[in-house]
Amino acid sequence: MKHFLILPLLAFVLFSCSKRTAILDPILNPVNGILRDLPLQSPKSTLKDMPFKVGASVSAELLRSNPEYRALVMKEFSSLTAENAMKFWALHPEENTYNWKDADEIVDFAKANGKRMHGHTLNWFEVPGWVTNFSGDTTAWENLMRTHIQTVVTHFKGRVSSWDVVNEAIDENGGYRNNIWLQKLGISYIDKAFQYAHEADPNALLFYNDYGHDYSPIKRTAILNLVNGLKERGVPINGIGLQFHTRYNQPDADITSAITSAAATGLLVHISELDMTVNPNSDKNLTYTATLAEQQAAKYKFIVKTYYAIPKAQQFGITTWNVTDGDSWIPGTYNRPDWPLPFDANYKRKPAYQGILDGVK
Ligand code: XIL
Numbered sequence: 001m002k003h004f005l006i007l008p009l010l011a012f013v014l015f016s017c018s019k020r021t022a023i024l025d026p027i028l029n030p031v032n033g034i035l036r037d038l039p040l041q042s043p044k045s046t047l048k049d050m051p052f053k054v055g056a057s058v059s060a061e062l063l064r065s066n067p068e069y070r071a072l073v074m075k076e077f078s079s080l081t082a083e084n085a086m087k088f089w090a091l092h093p094e095e096n097t098y099n100w101k102d103a104d105e106i107v108d109f110a111k112a113n114g115k116r117m118h119g120h121t122l123n124w125f126e127v128p129g130w131v132t133n134f135s136g137d138t139t140a141w142e143n144l145m146r147t148h149i150q151t152v153v154t155h156f157k158g159r160v161s162s163w164d165v166v167n168e169a170i171d172e173n174g175g176y177r178n179n180i181w182l183q184k185l186g187i188s189y190i191d192k193a194f195q196y197a198h199e200a201d202p203n204a205l206l207f208y209n210d211y212g213h214d215y216s217p218i219k220r221t222a223i224l225n226l227v228n229g230l231k232e233r234g235v236p237i238n239g240i241g242l243q244f245h246t247r248y249n250q251p252d253a254d255i256t257s258a259i260t261s262a263a264a265t266g267l268l269v270h271i272s273e274l275d276m277t278v279n280p281n282s283d284k285n286l287t288y289t290a291t292l293a294e295q296q297a298a299k300y301k302f303i304v305k306t307y308y309a310i311p312k313a314q315q316f317g318i319t320t321w322n323v324t325d326g327d328s329w330i331p332g333t334y335n336r337p338d339w340p341l342p343f344d345a346n347y348k349r350k351p352a353y354q355g356i357l358d359g360v361k
Contacts, residue, residue: 047076047353051308051360053116053317055079057273060102062327063109068347069323079116079317081272082106083329086119089128092148100155107159118270118319119156119163121209122149123193125179132180141184146196153200162205162316164241164272165197166190170210174222190226191235198236205316209241209272213258214250220258227265239268239316244303245330247280248296255299256306263310271307273321275330275340276300276352282336293339297355300342304359318356325350 047054056077062069073080084090085102092098110117123145134144153163169190171177181189190208197206208227212219223240230237240262246255262269278296279286307318322328326345330338342353 045357047356048078050078050356052315053079054356055081055116055118055317055319056323057081057083057120057319057321058106058323059083059327060085060105062323063106069327072343072347073323074113077115079118079319080106080110081118081120081319083322086152087121087126088124088131088148089126091152093128093130095130095134098151098155103156107156111159116162116317117156117160118272119152119160119204120272121164121167122152122197123165123169123181123189124167125177125181127180138185142192145181145185145189145193149193149196150200153197153204157201157204160204162207162239163197164209165206165237166193167209168211169208170212170219170222170226172212172216172219174218191230191233194230194235194237205238205268206236207239207241207268207270207272208237209243209270211243211245211273213242213262214244214246214254217257220261224261224265227267231265231267237267239270240265241270241272243273243321244271244275245273245321246276246299246303248276248278248292248299249280250299252302255303259303259306259310263314267314268316269307269310269314270316271303271318274303274318275321275328277330277334277338277340279336279338282334284336286337288337288339293351296339297351300352300355301359304356308360 054077056073058073058080060082063073082103085106090099091103107117131144134141136144149165153160169177169179169182176182176187185192194206197204208223208230210219210223213223227237227240242258242262244258259269259271276296276299278288278292304318307315320341322341324343324345324347325339325341328338328340330336330340339350342350342356344350
């Protein structure tokens with residue numbers, strides 16, 4: 001008799017568990033690996049439902065080869081930036097060679113899935129060997145820079161709607177970074193880069209992008225002076241990109257200063273490369289505790305809340321740099337364990353994800 005009861009009971013338990021899973025959208029707790037139900041605003045909400053665009057920087061290789069990564073990007077984000085595929089060395093590795101494959105794949109993926117495509121970056125200090133070794137007078141250098149910018153912008157015209165035109169032109173002391181462009185062309189290279197990009201696609205929104213707004217008042221001031229100067233001279237600039245490779249314990253006051261002072265320029269504001277170390281002292285043995293994950297979530301929330309308070313018309317969006325803790329550039333670059341993003345290496349939402357949603361509540 002008992003045997004007749006056990007089977008239906010088992011079936012009922014299994015059925016209710018699967019239903020519960022579907023409804024509550026369980027989150028794999030990154031801290032102790034147990035399943036828990038993270039109470040999302042509504043079971044169906046994703047980052048796509050935020051009141052401004054939320055994006056991520058992506059890798060063409062991962063989109064091709066990793067179905068989970070691809071599905072997560074499709075599901076969550078409304079804007080994409082190529083992590084590396086549109087950099088000078090990736091697109092233009094030799095003087096007469098352009099390599100569009102990876103960048104085109106990302107742009108096609110964005111278009112097919114209704115996502116905005118943001119271009120990164122037309123001018124930066126990291127250049128391929130042929131540029132470092134190039135010899136020529138000022139006119140030849142101007143031609144080199146113009147040809148690169150205009151070939152790239154023209155190639156993606158109508159498919160890439162905004163560009164980081166100049167990236168990281170200010171150094172740690174607030175001076176102009178002593179890069180190859182400054183050496184060959186002087187400080188006017190910055191104005192020229194914007195003008196060349198604008199000529200090639202007058203509809204594209206053009207950004208100056210840099211880091212340090214959150215932790216270096218000296219650098220922040222120098223960047224704002226540069227950007228205001230561009231505006232005053234009538235250089236075609238539409239926006240400012242705040243990279244925000246930030247820390248879980250960066251004081252709130254610094255975050256507020258960074259975001260509100262950028263908004264005071266009147267330009268569009270893009271938090272363009274958001275990630276958040278929980279290991280700023282590069283401790284090789286650090287483990288990711290629940291406390292750390294919650295502190296990180298609170299800081300994500302504060303950033304989003306502060307950003308959401310600037311005028312709506314200036315909210316270009318927030319882009320995270322990479323997608324999950326598993327593909328973040330931080331651990332490899334700084335040679336340390338770290339967990340900087342809103343998704344864990346198993347593609348599950350972390351407390352930081354909820355922090356982002358909570359920032360606009
Ligand atoms: C980083 C990429 O994430 C790495 O894969 C690459 O090795 C180096 O560049 N600021 C920027 C980005 O503007 O382009 C950088 O991206 C991170 C810092």
